[in-house]
Amino acid sequence: MSTAFTHPYIPNTAEATKAQMLTTVEASSVDEFYADVPDRLRLHRALNLPEPLPAEQDLARHVRGILAANRSTDEVLSFLGAGTYNHYVPAVVDEVIRRSEFLTAYAGEPYEDHGRFHALFEYQSLMGELLAMDVVNVPTYDGFQAAATGIAMAGRMTGRARVLQVSDVLPEKQSKVRDFVRARMHVEVVPCQGGLADLDALTAELGDDVAAVWVETPSATGALETRLREIADAAHAVGAVVMVGTDPIGYGVLAPPALAGADIVTGDIQSLGLHQWFGGAHAGFIAVHDDPRFVMELPSRLFGLATTDVPGEYGFGDVAYERTSFALREEGKEWVGTASALWGIAAGVYLALMGPAGMAELGELLLARTRYAQQALAAVDGIRLGDDAVHLREFTVRFADTTAAAVIEALRADGIEPGVAVGDDTLLVCVTEMTSQADIDRLAASLARLSAPASASALKEQHA
Structure with missing residues (x-):
């Protein structure tokens, strides 16, 4: 009897x-479409789903039960970062993106969506x-995808296959990039030194087969690269593209990578509202200079300002639409879909509200608060900083007498998420403008209690 x-x-x-x-696609089974998925990642069982729910109220109750298991940063003191950050979101941002013309808009065309095109044009401009770049795309799915696309662009432009990664990168981001470009390119890691790029090691690896040098600043541990100009000069000397992954939150006070020679700048806008x-x-x-070689490699939509047939009137529409997969379909350089346009509007509202002065004040606050946290934690016996680099928002600490996992477990009992374990004895700590001096002092005091001889001995035995 069939179970289909x-x-x-x-x-x-x-x-x-x-x-x-x-039969049409000449495949023997659906399994052929998943041939690239390793067997170890396959489930080999039915999904763990609830029994069919007879009514909407039952579904709502079920989902509420799932969401109730979450503990928000309003309930615990959080020093978690590693790609998702607890920045303040002004109320006006949520108010604007909840407007029906933005919230319900899909792809949108000029006859139905003038406001959305205009809002995204303003986001790109801000x-x-x-x-300090001329051209910024309509948002991609996330910062991981933006980095992968930036490297793929470099490969198409140069016709080369090697990528040299010179910074610490989040493992999940590195995995995404490697998977996206692996058919034509491969990423090689050049070891860092003190949290920053090792210029001598990079120079030894550079050659006319290098498509891109990949720099992350801040790095996965929050280190700010100080030798970007030298890295860019060395890369450009062999015809390689400089692709910088970053977070825009600090550029109200920091010099943007474009001013130090970056060709492509990518990142995530989660921090911006x-x-x-x-x-x-x-x-x-994805941001590039006003250079057709780079602009025409962007797969994403771009919205620009254009005049109309009516004197004095103007509108907003696609720029170089012919390069996108919307126009080229399967012949497109990369596929582009709905993406995350609503979040671009949110970030645009945030930047317009903050203005240059607000972004500068925020950048200064983040730098100062990060340094205060470093000093406060490094003053605790048995704790030292992971490196001597200048950090923005995140940094690592190392424990002499216990493990990061033990520290996390102990502090959770006190309502504190102290950070992310990135090694047996290493913790990644994150602070934002939402983290007060008193919050940092509380973390330092809790760590000091753990480092007391009796507490440290108990923790060590518990996790031996």
């Missing part, structure tokens, strides 16, 4: 329909000013 199931609302689940589709929301509202940006 035909879903009443999904006609493609009918066996005859599936068979016809497989981001360009912040980053987007909530953490169970893992983060994420969207990526």
Whole structure:
């Protein structure tokens, strides 16, 4: 007896329909479409889903029960970062993006969506000013995707395959980039030194087969690269593209990478007015100079200002639309879909509200608060900083007599999330403008209590 199931609302689940589709694409089974997924990552069982829920109120109750397991940063003192950050979101940001013309807009075309095009044009313009770049795309899915696309652009432009990574990169981001470009390019890690790029090691690896030098600043541990100009000069000397991954939150006070020779700047805009929301509202940006070689490699949509047939009137529409997969379909350089345009509007509202003075004040506050936290934690016996670099928002500390996992477990009992374990004895700590001096002092005091001889001995035995 057949166990095949035909879903009443999904006609493609009918066996005859599936068979016809497989014949058309010359595949013997659906499994062939997942051949690239390693067996160790396959589930090999049915999904763990609840029994069918008979009514909407039952579904709502079920989902509320799941969400109730979450503990927000309003309930605990959080020093978690590693890609998703607890920055303040002004109320006006949420108010604007909840407007129906933004919240319900899909792709949108000129006859239905003038306001959305205009809002995204303003976002692009504000981001360009912040980053000292001429052209910024409509957001991609997230910062990981933006970095992967930036490196793919470098590969297409140079026709080369090697990528030299010279900074610490979040493991998840590195995995995404490697997976995205692996068909044509490969990423090689050049070891860092003291949290920053090792220029001598980079120079030894550079050659005419290098497509891109990949720099992250701040790095995965929050270190700010201080030799970007030298890195860029060395890369450009062999014809390589300099691709910088970054977070825009500090560029009210820091010099943007574009001013130090970066060709492509990518990153995530979650810090700019987007909530953490169970893992983060994420969207990526790609910024380039006003150079057709780079602009025409951007797969994402660009909105520009244009005049109309009516004197004195202007509108907002696509720039170089012919380079996108919307126009080229399967011949496009990369596929581009709905992406994260709503978050671009949110970031645009945030930047307009903050202005240059507000972004400068925020950048100064983040630098000062990060340094205060470093000093406060380094003053605790048995704790030292991971490196001597200048850091923005994040930094690592190392424990002499215990493990990062033990520290996390102990402080959670006190309502503190002290950071992310990035090694047996290493903790990644994050502070933002939402972290007060008193919060940092509380973390330092809790760590000091743990480092007392009796406490440290107990922790060590517990996790031996």
